[in-house]
Each structure stands twice: as structure tokens, then as C-alpha cells.
Amino acid sequence: MIPFLTIAVPTFNREDKLGRLFQQFLEMDLSKEVGGLGIEILVANNASEDNTYHVVHDYKEALERKGFYFSYVEQKENIGLDANMLSCYTESKGEYVWYCSDDDVIIETLNDIVLDIQKYRPGVCISNFKEGGYGESNLVFDFDGFIKIEEKEEAIVRDIIKFPKITAYIAKRVEIEKYRDFLVGLSGSYYLFAALMMLIVLGESHKLVLRKKIVAMSDDDHRNLRYSPRIFANRYKIANHTLVYLGKTELAKKFETSSQLSVIWCIYFIFLHWRGKYKLEPKILREDIIYVLLNIYRIPLILFCRVCYKKVIAKLISSH
Numbered sequence: 001m002i003p004f005l006t007i008a009v010p011t012f013n014r015e016d017k018l019g020r021l022f023q024q025f026l027e028m029d030l031s032k033e034v035g036g037l038g039i040e041i042l043v044a045n046n047a048s049e050d051n052t053y054h055v056v057h058d059y060k061e062a063l064e065r066k067g068f069y070f071s072y073v074e075q076k077e078n079i080g081l082d083a084n085m086l087s088c089y090t091e092s093k094g095e096y097v098w099y100c101s102d103d104d105v106i107i108e109t110l111n112d113i114v115l116d117i118q119k120y121r122p123g124v125c126i127s128n129f130k131e132g133g134y135g136e137s138n139l140v141f142d143f144d145g146f147i148k149i150e151e152k153e154e155a156i157v158r159d160i161i162k163f164p165k166i167t168a169y170i171a172k173r174v175e176i177e178k179y180r181d182f183l184v185g186l187s188g189s190y191y192l193f194a195a196l197m198m199l200i201v202l203g204e205s206h207k208l209v210l211r212k213k214i215v216a217m218s219d220d221d222h223r224n225l226r227y228s229p230r231i232f233a234n235r236y237k238i239a240n241h242t243l244v245y246l247g248k249t250e251l252a253k254k255f256e257t258s259s260q261l262s263v264i265w266c267i268y269f270i271f272l273h274w275r276g277k278y279k280l281e282p283k284i285l286r287e288d289i290i291y292v293l294l295n296i297y298r299i300p301l302i303l304f305c306r307v308c309y310k311k312v313i314a315k316l317i318s319s320h
Contacts, residue, residue, distance in 0.1 A: 003038035003069055005114055006094030006173075010084045010166075011102040012046040015055045017219070018102045022059040025110075026066055034114045040069040040094050046084040047075045069093070082192035085166070086183060089173070089196065097173050099166040099193065104216045106167075116211060117170060120147065123206020124197045126159060127215035129168040141210045148210040153251055156208045157243065160197045161235040167216045171197060174204050182245055190231045191238045198242045223278045228288055229269035233261040263295045 007025075011018050025041065041063055045052050053074065060070050073091050075084065089097055096117055100106075107130070117125060128139050140163040141148070150156050176183070179199050186192045201208050236257035243252035266288045272278040273285060280288065 001038050003040040003094040005037070005096045005098055005117065005170075006040040006042050006092035007098050007100050008042045008044065008088035008092050009100050009102055010044045010046065010081070010088050011048065011052060012078065012081075012084070013048045013050050013052070014102045015048070015051045018043070018052060019055045019059065021100070021102055021104070021106075022055075022063060024106050025068065026059075026062055028106075028110050030067055031111045034111050035067045037114060037118070038069060038094075039067070039110065039114070040071060040092070042071040042073065042088060042092055044084050044088045044091065045072070045074045046081075047078040080187055081190060082187040083184070085193050086196070089171070090176070092173055095173060096170055098170045100216075101165070101167045103219055104165075104167045105219055106216045108213055108215045112213065113170070113215065116147070120149070120209045121172075122170070122209035123172050123174075123201045123204060124160070125170040125209045125211060127168050127170075127211040127213055129163065129165040130214050130217035131165065139212065139214075141212060143210070143212065146212045148212075150208040150210060153202060153248070154254060156201055157198060157239050157251070157255065159208060159210060160201070161191070161194050161239050164191060164194050164235060165216075165218075166193060169193065169197060171200055172206055174200055174206075179203070186238060186241070189234045189238055190227070191234050194235060195238050195242045198239070199246070202243075202248070203246055225269065225278055225280050225284065228284050228291075229265045229280075230262040230288070230291070232265045233257055236261065260295075263292055266292050267296075 009018070009021065022041075030039070043056050045056070056072055060072070064070050071091065071093070073087060075087070079087070085099070088099065098113070108127070113127075126141065128141055141159070150159055176196070176199065179196075183192055183195060183199075186195055200206055236255050239255040240252050240257065243249070243255065269278055269280060270285070270288060270292065273280045
């Protein structure tokens with residue numbers, strides 16, 4: 001039997017959080033209808049150095065007794081976040097793949113999630129996710145009703161890269177071998193999965209469905225950043241590269257980015273660190289402060305160039 005949904009969990013050195021996630025699934029009530037569709041849990045262990053392997057096997061039998069199919073992939077070496085995410089997708093057996101971060105707390109029931117996917121049959125489905133300032137009164141995706149089918153290509157791309165928490169995404173499993181070289185080339189960006197979502201919707205002509213429901217939330221540890229906030233600017237670069245790859249060059253121009261965006265993200269999170277909202281590791285904080293000091297001139301310079309460019313164009317148009 002082919003499972004309807006694979007819950008794909010990429011993990012690295014998070015034995016305690018992984019156990020907590022498994023426990024959440026054990027405590028969920030699966031309806032007879034949803035259980036009958038088949039739900040697979042797939043764990044892709046990125047060469048963890050802790051007891052992840054033992055945690056997985058401690059929970060395996062209990063999850064199978066609950067009615068889940070269970071699969072386990074162990075990388076021989078750490079292949080990076082992006083490659084491990086891609087492995088989750090290609091190794092899944094389900095008709096749909098729900099990326100589920102090992103450190104997130106699931107809010108919604110599997111019954112609601114699965115029945116919505118079965119009803120609307122999206123190429124990609126994105127649900128709301130609760131983190132930081134986002135809550136029920138300040139949703140990332142806010143619209144009338146509970147479901148929105150996005151149709152305009154620019155809006156589709158902006159929705160996909162808007163708030164990329166992997167637990168918010170469910171994707172139809174399609175044949176991606178023809179995209180493999182392109183996707184592998186994006187490894188190290190932290191947003192390969194966003195390119196994959198765009199390829200499924202725009203490259204394979206499937207629809208994007210937005211769900212207003214909050215599917216999950218971050219735990220308290222999400223405020224401790226172990227990477228530079230500069231990577232957040234990669235979302236726009238990934239969007240641009242993917243659109244160019246798909247031959248949508250005019251649309252790609254709307255997602256061109258520059259180093260000024262990285263500077264702005266750094267300044268924003270340094271400010272949040274100072275306010276105690278987030279905590280940057282000392283090494284990352286030092287590197288980002290130096291990066292801002294060396295590159296902050298780019299912001300006013302680029303803004304000045306843009307103003308001048310618009311004035312020159314306006315003058316040329318008026319002279320004709």
C-alpha cells in the first residue's frame with residue numbers, strides 16, 4: 001500500500017527534541033478514515049553524533065503499533081541540511097510529503113491536516129506557523145475563510161518564500177530527477193526546499209493552497225540562532241535562480257537581491273539580540289557586526305543610485 005502522507009523528519013543531534021516529536025504523534029487520535037489512508041513517518045538522520053539512532057529505534061515499534069508506517073535513513077556522513085531535506089523527499093513513499101522539523105511543537109491534529117490535503121489535492125500546501133510575533137491575531141497568511149488557492153505566479157513565489165518554516169509545508173511527491181542537478185547546485189543555501197516547492201507548483205503546473213490554520217509552533221529554543229541571519233536573504237536569491245531556471249526571466253527580475261538585504265537582516269537581528277528577543281552566538285554576533293560595519297555604506301549608496309536612475313529615466317521620457 002502506498003501511504004497517502006509521509007511525515008518527513010530531517011534531524012541532526014537532537015535526540016531529546018526528536019523523542020518529544022515522536023511522543024506527540026503517539027498521543028494523537030487518528031480517525032479510522034485517516035489511519036486507513038496510510039501515514040508514514042520517515043526520519044533522515046544526518047550522521048548525528050548523539051543517541052538519535054537509539055531514540056528512533058526506541059519509538060519505532062510503538063509508532064508502528066499506533067498505525068504508522070516507519071522508515072529510517074541514516075546518512076554515512078553529514079551531507080548538510082539541504083541535501084538531507086532533498087533526501088527526505090526522494091526517500092518518501094507517500095503521495096504527499098509533510099516536512100516536519102524535529103524541534104517544532106505540533107498544534108493541529110493529523111486528521112484535519114490529512115482531510116484538507118485529500119479534499120483540495122494541492123501541489124504545495126502552506127499552513128500558518130506560530131513563531132515570534134506571529135500568533136492567531138497576527139497571521140503570516142491572513143485572508144477571508146480558511147483556504148485560499150493562489151493563482152498569480154508572483155504571489156505564489158512570494159507566498160513560498162514569505163515565512164519558510166519547513167513544518168508549514170506539505171508537497172505532492174512528483175518525479176524530480178530532471179531537476180536534481182539544479183537542486184544539488186543550491187546546496188548550502190538553507191532554502192533548497194523553497195526551490196523544490198516552486199518547481200512543483202510552477203514547473204509541474206500544480207496549485208498552491210494556503211491554509212489559515214496554525215499547524216505548529218517553535219519551541220523556546222528557536223530564539224537561539226546558531227547561524228548568521230544573512231542566510232535569510234537567500235530566499236530571494238533562490239527565488240530568482242529558480243525562476244530563471246524555469247525560463248521566467250521577467251518575473252525573476254522582481255526577486256533580484258543584493259548585499260544590502262543581508263546587511264538589513266543583520267542589523268535587524270543584532271537589534272533583536274540587544275533587546276533580548278533573540279540570542280546570537282558570540283562568534284556569529286562578532287562576525288555580523290563586522291559585516292555590517294564593512295557593508296553598511298551599500299544601503300544609502302544603492303538607494304541614491306536608484307533615485308538617480310529613476311530621475312534619469314524620467315528625464316529621458318519627458319525629453320521625447
